[in-house]
Amino acid sequence: MIAYALAIGFGMLGLALVMNLWRLFKGPGVADRILALDTMVINAIGIIVLIGIAGGSGISFEAALLLAMVGFVGTVAYAKFCLRGDIIE
Structure with missing residues (x-):
């Protein structure tokens, strides 16, 4: 049962990534590109979380957490650059 759920999850997230690339x-x-x-x-x-569930490793969850932090900082920096033209004041 979990294999079907993982396959559906991978498919849905893959489709979401394709639609995000189209929007990008x-x-x-x-602003739409930043989002x-x-x-x-x-x-x-x-x-990454689905890969961790499928593989049964806890290291994937730490990688997902690191990507979340880097992604947040990157999004804020890019938005600040678009608003002010400068990241560091």
Whole structure:
């Protein structure tokens, strides 16, 4: 039963990543592209967690946590750069 759930989860997250790539390239504005990148990080975290569940390793969950922190900082820095043109004041 868990194998079916994992397969469905991988399929859904793969589809979500494809749709995020479409929004990243066809987004009408910079804000849409920033949101697409942030959502791609969230989907990548979901895929890493699913890999951890499928493989039964706890190291994947730590990798997902690190990616979440780096993704948050990257999104904030990119948004600040788009607003002010400068990251460090």
